[in-house]
Amino acid sequence: MTTYTAVTDADREAMLSAIGVSDVEELFDGIPAELRLDRPLDLPAGLPEQDVYAHLRELAARNVSSEDELSFLGGGMYDHYVPAIVDMLMERSEFLTPYTPYQPEVSQGGLQVMFEYQTAISELTALPVANASVYEGPSAVASAGYLARIANGRSRFVVSEGLHPHARETLRTYARGYGAEIVEVPLRDGATDADAWGAALDGDTCAAFLQNPNFLGAVEDAEALAGAAHEAGEDAVVIGSYDPIALGILRPPGECGVDVCVGEGQPLGNRLDFGGPSFGFFAATEEHLRRMPGRIAGETVDAEGRRGFVLTLQTREQHIRREKATSNICTAQALNALGGVVYLAWLGREGLCELGELLLQRTHYAREALCAIDGVEPLHRRPVIREFAVTLPEPVEEVVERCAAQGVNPGLALPEHDALLVAITERRSRADIDRLASALEGSLA
Amino acid sequence: MTVLEIEKQLTIFEKGEAGRRAFVAPQLDVPDVDPRELLPPELRRSEPAALPELSEPEIVRHYVNLSKRNFDLDSGFYPLGSCTMKHNPRLHERVAALDGHARLHPLQHPRRAQGALELMWRLERALSEVSGMPHVSLQPSAGSHGELAGVLLTRAYHESRGEDRRKVLTPDTAHGTNPATVTMAGMQVVKVGTAPDGGVDVDDLRAKADESVACLMLTNPNTLGIFDANIAEIERIVHGVGATLYYDGANLNAIMGVTRPGDMGFDIVHFNLHKSFTQPHGGGGPGSGPIAVTDGIEPFLMDPRIVRGEDGTFDLRDGSPRSIGRLRGFQGNYGCFVRCYAYICSLGAEGLRDASVTAVLNANYLLARLGELAPLLPLAYGHRCMHEFVLSGAPMKRELGIRTLDLAKRLLDHGFHPPTVYFPLLVDEALLIEPTETETRETLDAFAEAIRAILAEAADDPEIARTAPHTTPVRRLDEAAAARRPVIRQVVHR
Numbered sequence: 001m002t003t004y005t006a007v008t009d010a011d012r013e014a015m016l017s018a019i020g021v022s023d024v025e026e027l028f029d030g031i032p033a034e035l036r037l038d039r040p041l042d043l044p045a046g047l048p049e050q051d052v053y054a055h056l057r058e059l060a061a062r063n064v065s066s067e068d069e070l071s072f073l074g075g076g077m078y079d080h081y082v083p084a085i086v087d088m089l090m091e092r093s094e095f096l097t098p099y100t101p102y103q104p105e106v107s108q109g110g111l112q113v114m115f116e117y118q119t120a121i122s123e124l125t126a127l128p129v130a131n132a133s134v135y136e137g138p139s140a141v142a143s144a145g146y147l148a149r150i151a152n153g154r155s156r157f158v159v160s161e162g163l164h165p166h167a168r169e170t171l172r173t174y175a176r177g178y179g180a181e182i183v184e185v186p187l188r189d190g191a192t193d194a195d196a197w198g199a200a201l202d203g204d205t206c207a208a209f210l211q212n213p214n215f216l217g218a219v220e221d222a223e224a225l226a227g228a229a230h231e232a233g234e235d236a237v238v239i240g241s242y243d244p245i246a247l248g249i250l251r252p253p254g255e256c257g258v259d260v261c262v263g264e265g266q267p268l269g270n271r272l273d274f275g276g277p278s279f280g281f282f283a284a285t286e287e288h289l290r291r292m293p294g295r296i297a298g299e300t301v302d303a304e305g306r307r308g309f310v311l312t313l314q315t316r317e318q319h320i321r322r323e324k325a326t327s328n329i330c331t332a333q334a335l336n337a338l339g340g341v342v343y344l345a346w347l348g349r350e351g352l353c354e355l356g357e358l359l360l361q362r363t364h365y366a367r368e369a370l371c372a373i374d375g376v377e378p379l380h381r382r383p384v385i386r387e388f389a390v391t392l393p394e395p396v397e398e399v400v401e402r403c404a405a406q407g408v409n410p411g412l413a414l415p416e417h418d419a420l421l422v423a424i425t426e427r428r429s430r431a432d433i434d435r436l437a438s439a440l441e442g443s444l445a
Numbered sequence: 446m447t448v449l450e451i452e453k454q455l456t457i458f459e460k461g462e463a464g465r466r467a468f469v470a471p472q473l474d475v476p477d478v479d480p481r482e483l484l485p486p487e488l489r490r491s492e493p494a495a496l497p498e499l500s501e502p503e504i505v506r507h508y509v510n511l512s513k514r515n516f517d518l519d520s521g522f523y524p525l526g527s528c529t530m531k532h533n534p535r536l537h538e539r540v541a542a543l544d545g546h547a548r549l550h551p552l553q554h555p556r557r558a559q560g561a562l563e564l565m566w567r568l569e570r571a572l573s574e575v576s577g578m579p580h581v582s583l584q585p586s587a588g589s590h591g592e593l594a595g596v597l598l599t600r601a602y603h604e605s606r607g608e609d610r611r612k613v614l615t616p617d618t619a620h621g622t623n624p625a626t627v628t629m630a631g632m633q634v635v636k637v638g639t640a641p642d643g644g645v646d647v648d649d650l651r652a653k654a655d656e657s658v659a660c661l662m663l664t665n666p667n668t669l670g671i672f673d674a675n676i677a678e679i680e681r682i683v684h685g686v687g688a689t690l691y692y693d694g695a696n697l698n699a700i701m702g703v704t705r706p707g708d709m710g711f712d713i714v715h716f717n718l719h720k721s722f723t724q725p726h727g728g729g730g731p732g733s734g735p736i737a738v739t740d741g742i743e744p745f746l747m748d749p750r751i752v753r754g755e756d757g758t759f760d761l762r763d764g765s766p767r768s769i770g771r772l773r774g775f776q777g778n779y780g781c782f783v784r785c786y787a788y789i790c791s792l793g794a795e796g797l798r799d800a801s802v803t804a805v806l807n808a809n810y811l812l813a814r815l816g817e818l819a820p821l822l823p824l825a826y827g828h829r830c831m832h833e834f835v836l837s838g839a840p841m842k843r844e845l846g847i848r849t850l851d852l853a854k855r856l857l858d859h860g861f862h863p864p865t866v867y868f869p870l871l872v873d874e875a876l877l878i879e880p881t882e883t884e885t886r887e888t889l890d891a892f893a894e895a896i897r898a899i900l901a902e903a904a905d906d907p908e909i910a911r912t913a914p915h916t917t918p919v920r921r922l923d924e925a926a927a928a929r930r931p932v933i934r935q936v937v938h939r
Contacts, residue, residue: 004532004792005803006885015810015886019829027805027829030672031704041702042574046793049536056787060545062560064553073550076774083468085505091538093519094512099528100729102865104924105917106516106857110728113511116457119934123494129933133730135586138774146629166774173747173770177597177630219488249480251490264774273541274561275551275775276586277731289931295729300927303912303920307454312927318589318625319868323634328625331587331719335727338508345457345504349496351468358470360483365475383484404557412552430474 003049064409066272070432071409074387074423075215076137076164077275078267080245081427083346086269086339095338100295100331104310105302110334111309114297117341121281124247124344125261126254130283132295133337134329137264138167140280141209141241142174143327144260147284147291148207148237150326155180157207158200158229160192162214167241171209180206190218190380190389192225201232210258211241212250216421217363217387218380219250226257237288244268244281244340246385248347248356253283260284269343270336279333279340290316293327295334355426359386362433363424369437370422375444379419387423389414394444396420402443403436410440457507458935461499495937514918515728516862522888524811526833526865526877527620527668529698529720531800534791537723537784546783551775555760561779562759566751568786569735575697575797576714577707578737582746584777588695589622591715591734592662594747596630597769598713598738599660599689601745605767610659610688616645618668618869620695632659639871643826644673647682654686664693665709666700668869668877670808670830680710689713689742697721698881699805699832702798712739718778722785733781745769749776803882804832807889811880814893821845821900825872832881838874845903847910849874852899854921855913859895 007015016022028036047055066079073079089095094109101107101114114132121130134140145157157180159168168184175182185197192210201208208229212220226238240258242250245267253261266278284292290313298312318325347355367388370376375393392399396413400420403410411422424433481489499507516523523530541547549561569581585591596613603610612635613627624634635653638646645663654661661683666672673679683690692711698721706714718724718733726732738746748768749761761776792800812834815822821841824834838849853863853876865877880889903910914920 004534005799005882007803007806011886012806015806018813019806019809020813024802024806027802027809027831028672028703030674030829030831031700032674032677035676035704035708037577037702037704037708041794041797043571043789043794043797046796047790049791052536052787052790053540055790056540056546056564056783057543059560059564060540060543062563063545063549064557065544065546065548066550067544067548071550073552075552077551079548079550085467085501085508087542088505089508089512092509092512094515094517095728096538096725097518097533098515098728099523099525099530099726102525103516103853103857103863104922105854105914105919106862107514107728108918109511109513109515112456112514113508113728115934119456119458119937120494120496122934123496123937126494135590135730136773139586139590139772164774166771169748169771170773173597173772174593174629176769177593177600179631219484221488223487247490247494249484249490251488252494271547271780272550273547274549274553274558274779276773276778277733277780279731289933296931296933298927299932300923302922306919308919308922310922310924310927312924312931312933315928318621320621321625322621323624323628325621325625325628328589328593328622328629329587330589330620330622331726331732332730333727334729335725336731338728341457342504342508345497345499345507346467346501347496348466348468348498349493350498351466351470352496353490353493354470355468357480358473360480361473361475361478364478364483383488385484400554404554409550409553426471429471433475 069407069409070435072411072422072436073409075412075421076264077272078423078425079272079427080267080425082269082271085346086342089342090335090339095335101311108308111297113338113341115299115309117337118297120341120344121283124244125283126252127261127283128286129289131292132297133333134280134282134294135333136276136278136280137241138164138170140262140282141167142171143293144239144262145171145175145180145207146178147260147288149178149180150291151237151288152206152235154204154206156204157182157209158205159184159209160211161186162192162220163209163211163241164215190216190382191220194224197225198228201229203233205233205236207237207239209239213243213246213385216379216389217384218382219385222253222256222258230257246356248352249360260288265340268340270339277333277336279336291326292316294329294332358426359424363388366422366424366433369433370440373437373441379417387421389419389421391419399443403439406439408436408439410436456935457497458937460507461497461503463498465498465500467499467501467504521860521862522884522892523862524864524878524880525862526879527695529879529881531723531881532883533723533725537787540787541780541783559759562751564786565782566753566759568782569751571789572716572735572737575701576737577705578714579740580743580746581735581737583735583782584747584772585734585736586773586778587732588715588717588734589626590772591736592622592626593630594736594772595691595713595715596626596632598742598745600630601769602689602742603659610657612658614653614658614661617871619662623662623693643669643671644675645679647675647678650679651682654682656686658686658688660689660691662691662693664696666696666831669826669835670833671827672831676709695720699801701801702794703801712742718781718785723788724781724784731778731781733778747772800882807880807882807884808832808834811889811893814889815896818897818900833877833879835869835872836876837872838876842874845900846907847903849876851910851913855899855910856895857914858916861892861895
């Protein structure tokens, strides 16, 4: 008997007798004998709770977390402060332990959270429709590509190299499956090369992909990029991957001609968790509503006319449409999306802007401070909001190691650019940035 | 309606007042530069996003009150078939929240993430042992994502042999994600029928299996809760035409430590860590869908892979020449790995087997308890089950005039979450019941008694069930209206 089951010997006897068998092994008679495992699984014996805790704590202690060093790592996930109420609400049994709300009468809480989350994402992106979440950022980009394939039936993807490398790799994997060829457009001075972008687009283009701010932290001229794509093909789908925190001050994709906006939701109240679980957000123009992947909550009324919420537009989904579904997604990231909407409510209308302005100022300060060091140059001079890249006069991976030895993680090494990608969150003060600058300076010979 | 009830129906966007706040920004501690110089107006947002404006206590009260309008596994029995709603140990939340796990950046250098990589490596080894398959990738984010990995791997495998096979066989009992995945992977679904005993119709399979078939996707035990005893014959047919055999791990909870997909001849397996290994379902995620594969499929596995060096240190390896690539960012849902690894540590070899044996015992006991109702709710196939079973409500509908949906809704009034309804599709008025191993005999008895009482009540007055639920925060909801005129966000008044 394990502590998570409750069958005593007496229970077992009574239950077997009700079933009409004498031994529990008889219940497995349907499995041919030659397929039965004739030995115990080769796994360690079970441990009591306190021993499991000690073991997991020991493993945790061999990781250097963002609490253990002064970290400027970003590159898709960011060490923002997660308010206490987010943890508290995400740990509540009523949100943590139910399944997908298939019985809406006893799932109004979760369904209303989805509805509120969808509203928040719509407001953030200035796009009218949003779903209740997809897995995470890069696969959201690839799912948006599938939407575009369904929308116009074409198969040519034009992809800015400003898109996160993981998103580009994920898109390639998916595109080999659903059938799309990819043309990548290089960056120039940190941003998507407008001439190359224009040249890559044509009437055959199915979708055009950009990221804003892009992987190197540069703010792209999304309106110009989207405009060029729509000029080449009116029904080409412009897909933008956005940093949701930047949207506090950045012109929203819905105002720039972006048709589908996706992104990594982790910065919105989710932990780093070594890469997941977080959530992907997915918003679009009205015309794509019935091609969206994933769950969507909708408002309705009950038999007595009271307001209520249900999962809706399910005829898009795998459990109804099967091979004709707009996506195969089933379980997504409801709990993480809850963290996202609570976080956005906590920041509030003014707070999201204030956070953006603060990051803008501190990031500018940090870029200036690092570029004041001999031999350190900006990789590009485009506007940046919360992340920037600088080139170093010495092999970047070695410099990172020297900084790490001083308890400073200076950012992500980009050896292909001889550059360091530095991320700033509101948890990094001026004093922290000064410490980074001196660690970096001291690490350069 | 009380004031509280009215209050509870408002969304967060309908609450609060301009000027209220919960967040205070850190002080600007760097020189204040004209923000328009840093981000020119044409790239700027002109109007703030219309987010709510509330104080912290209002936010807390709003969401705590909303949570009370949810039924959850911690509060009651949740026998939702094919979802494995087993207890979620709280220890797992505690260890996953440790800074070394929760606040570890995914791009931290592997040298400074050795604990995490070792945990993932150990979890891979454990899943390998449970499945009987040599290689594991933890990357996929959920079962459907694991399926996509599996079908893409199959495709890459055949293409590497110069074969362009596009047909994927799926039984008509399959979960909807199977056919949806096949299409997304650019392949074509071919349905295989079900035999009278509930297993794969082997003659139909034999007729459809030829050199154009890439793969057969199978769950065993299947969605009817029946172990397909013809699996060895199925394996011979599928491998005989050079196709791969894919195992949908949705029902792994029936067989851990008893039998293994690898020993049945499967080539690719996905796990649902949120089913068999207790990752909490979160109201619809997060999940995690690792896959395990044979030596023949291994060269095509997703990048990056976790490798252990000769000195016992761990690293991430990218750039395998024949890899299908990545399916998502970073290394997968690590937070889920921590929980599931903790679960495996707690249970160990014996505990995992005991979990499956008890799941099967509980399901058969509940089936036996419901036996007296068989004239109205017969078992759809077979006479016993594995970890779940399917009843048909067709006689109940005929005799009592209530449908499976009505029975499900009336169960809500008895304080139970209903089983899965109307799935699998091939059973008329299906009711798919999976009690799991973590429920007591008393709970199973009470559930059986509730169903008996509902049927007895319906014999007297079917209207009560037809208009159920009666005690929930809202009554039956108009889903047709919601789909006809979709309102999927609040219209926020600025």
